[in-house]
Amino acid sequence: MKISFIWDSFPDLVSRVKKLIHMFSKTCQYAIKAVIYIHKQSLEGKKVGAKEIGQEIDAPDAFTAKILQVLVRQHVVGSFKGPTGGFFVDKSHESKTLKDVVLAIDGDQLFQGCSLGLNQCSEENPCPLHFEIKNVRTKIINMLTIKSLKQLAEEVGDGTTVLARLA
Amino acid sequence: MKISFIWDSFPDLVSRVKKLIHMFSKTCQYAIKAVIYIHKQSLEGKKVGAKEIGQEIDAPDAFTAKILQVLVRQHVVGSFKGPTGGFFVDKSHESKTLKDVVLAIDGDQLFQGCSLGLNQCSEENPCPLHFEIKNVRTKIINMLTIKSLKQLAEEVGDGTTVLARLA
DNA sequence: ATCATAAAGGATAAAATTATCCTTTATTAT
DNA sequence: ATAATAAAGGATAATTTTATCCTTTATGAT
Ligand code: FES
Ligand code: FES
Numbered sequence: 001m002k003i004s005f006i007w008d009s010f011p012d013l014v015s016r017v018k019k020l021i022h023m024f025s026k027t028c029q030y031a032i033k034a035v036i037y038i039h040k041q042s043l044e045g046k047k048v049g050a051k052e053i054g055q056e057i058d059a060p061d062a063f064t065a066k067i068l069q070v071l072v073r074q075h076v077v078g079s080f081k082g083p084t085g086g087f088f089v090d091k092s093h094e095s096k097t098l099k100d101v102v103l104a105i106d107g108d109q110l111f112q113g114c115s116l117g118l119n120q121c122s123e124e125n126p127c128p129l130h131f132e133i134k135n136v137r138t139k140i141i142n143m144l145t146i147k148s149l150k151q152l153a154e155e156v157g158d159g160t161t162v163l164a165r166l167a
Numbered sequence: 168m169k170i171s172f173i174w175d176s177f178p179d180l181v182s183r184v185k186k187l188i189h190m191f192s193k194t195c196q197y198a199i200k201a202v203i204y205i206h207k208q209s210l211e212g213k214k215v216g217a218k219e220i221g222q223e224i225d226a227p228d229a230f231t232a233k234i235l236q237v238l239v240r241q242h243v244v245g246s247f248k249g250p251t252g253g254f255f256v257d258k259s260h261e262s263k264t265l266k267d268v269v270l271a272i273d274g275d276q277l278f279q280g281c282s283l284g285l286n287q288c289s290e291e292n293p294c295p296l297h298f299e300i301k302n303v304r305t306k307i308i309n310m311l312t313i314k315s316l317k318q319l320a321e322e323v324g325d326g327t328t329v330l331a332r333l334a
Numbered sequence: 335a336t337c338a339t340a341a342a343g344g345a346t347a348a349a350a351t352t353a354t355c356c357t358t359t360a361t362t363a364t
Numbered sequence: 365a366t367a368a369t370a371a372a373g374g375a376t377a378a379t380t381t382t383a384t385c386c387t388t389t390a391t392g393a394t
Contacts, residue, residue, distance in 0.1 A: 021195065021273040022282060023303075025188045026352065029284040036295055049370065063353050069372060082361025083369040098296075106188040115189060117196040118332050128203055128319045128328045129265075132310040136190075139306045143299040152295045161295045165285050193382070216340065230383050236342060249391025250339045 023140070028105040031067050033057035033163045035101050038077050038087050039153035047086030058164040067105065074104040089149075098152075099144040111137060190307070195272040198234050200224035200330045202268050205244050205254050206320035214253030225331040234272065241271040256316070265319075266311040278304060 024032065034053050041048045050068055054061030068087055072079045076096050079087045089096075102110065114121040115133045123130075155161045191199065201220050208215045217235055221228030235254055239246045243263050246254050256263075269277065281288040282300045290297075322328045 021190075021192045022276050022280060022284065023188075023190060024282065026284060028188065029282075032296075033283060051370090060353055062355070065371075066353090066373095072371085079371060080361075081359075081369085081371045082363095084362060085360085085370050087371085109189050113189060115191065115196075116200060116330075117189065117193060118329075122332075125332055126328050127330070128322060129199075129310065130328065132313065136303065136306045136310055139303045143296065143303055146299065155295060161293050161297065162285075163283075163294070165289075165292055218340090227383055229385070232341075233343095233383090239341085246341060247391070248339080248341045248389075250393060252340050252391065254341085 023110065024102065025106050027063075027067055028102055030057060030059040030064060031071060031101050031105045032098060033059070034064060034068060035071065035077060035098075035149060036152050036156060037163055039089055039149045040156050042089045043150070043153055043157065047080065047084070047088045049086045053087065056163060070104055071101070074100070076100055076104055094148075094150075096149060097145045098149065099141060102144060111141065190277065191269065192273050194230075194234055195269055197224060197226040197231060198238060198268050198272045199265060200226070201231060201235060202238065202244060202265075202316060203319050203323060204330055206256055206316045207323050209256045210317070210320055210324065214247065214251070214255045216253045220254065223330060237271055238268065241267070243267055243271055261315075261317075263316060264312045265314075265316065266308060269311060278308065 022029070034057055037053055037056050038048060050065035051061045053059075053068070054064040057064070068077070068079070071077050072087070075093070077087050077089050077093060079085070099111075112121060114127055115129050116127040118125075118127050121127075121130065152161075156163055189196070201224055204220055204223050205215060217232035218228045220226075220235070221231040224231070235244070235246070238244050239254070242260070244254050244256050244260060246252070266278075279288060281294055282296050283294040285292075285294050288294075288297065319328075323330055
């Protein structure tokens with residue numbers, strides 16, 4: 001999945017400072033997809049290994065394993081070692097949401113930090129975007145909490161949504 | 168402005184995959200602040216140099232200069248070389264908004280790309296966040312277009328908002 | 335015309351993020 | 365008990381983003 005840009009062909013014409021900024025870090029995108037996949041498999045009572053997860057979400061498996069370590073420590077998902085081991089979720093993970101996944105991986109900058117990078121978001125000394133950003137944050141938090149991870153897993157299960165795509 | 172984390176003190180306790188993800192890249196944060204500052208100075212008919220801009224927005228000035236090159240090429244701001252030269256805005260930049268700044272620096276991923284990193288955002292083959300993300304995007308675009316750059320500059324001018332903070 | 339100034343541009347360097355590999359530890363099946 | 369399996373963890377590498385420095389080009393002041 002190598003992404004190419006039109007301006008890659010004309011370095012001297014544009015020589016633009018290119019970037020691929022998303023709302024979530026790449027690591028966090030993997031984490032979100034991994035957790036949804038684990039939920040999906042847990043619906044059928046299956047535990048899954050890091051390798052399988054990596055393949056299903058189109059992420060490098062060693063890196064996926066690292067991310068899963070964090071998620072286990074933060075109790076977003078559970079794990080067992082050894083044969084028949086793997087990652088899973090049970091009753092104890094029921095209350096977790098995508099917001100918890102994002103917090104575990106990307107931290108709270110998206111929710112709490114100053115969007116323009118001032119040392120902290122402050123009502124007394126606000127940056128130019130401060131007051132507008134609140135609506136955005138409300139929507140983001142809503143997006144990350146409105147549906148349960150189980151629901152999201154079911155949507156993937158019935159083909160309504162997908163965790164990976166080919167070309 | 169060195170940011171320290173509580174878990175830096177307990178590497179073995181947490182050894183978390185830490186990250187500082189914002190909505191905008193650091194480069195884009197600089198760009199936004201730089202453009203607002205240029206507008207502010209242009210209100211008083213002043214052109215400003217990259218060095219001064221860097222200092223006012225608390226960004227490295229050589230790096231700020233690079234960012235400004237891109238913004239000039241994208242016609243978000245204007246520039247003149249030589250003595251009495253510098254960066255400025257005039258009538259021809261009146262219609263530009265923060266959205267143009269973000270597009271110039273971070274590209275359109277935030278507005279168009281798949282939030283979970285699938286090769287492209289697609290209605291037919293949507294990722295689990297696809298339908299929810301739309302509301303968020305509407306809000307983000309609103310935030311970046313509701314106020315003119317001139318307005319934002321005036322708010323900084325009268326002290327309502329700030330581009331940098333000390334501690 | 336010459337000089338000083340400031341942006342433009344090229345080449346590198348530093349830091350952070352993403353990715354891989356290999357060893358250790360826990361668990362299960364035999 | 366032993367061997368096989370899979371997560372946990374450590375070390376390191378590749379890539380991308382951020383940052384610096386130095387040279388060239390354009391412009392205005394003298
Ligand atoms: S978002 Fe910048 S100060 Fe609150
Ligand atoms: S945001 Fe992922 S497919 Fe549209």
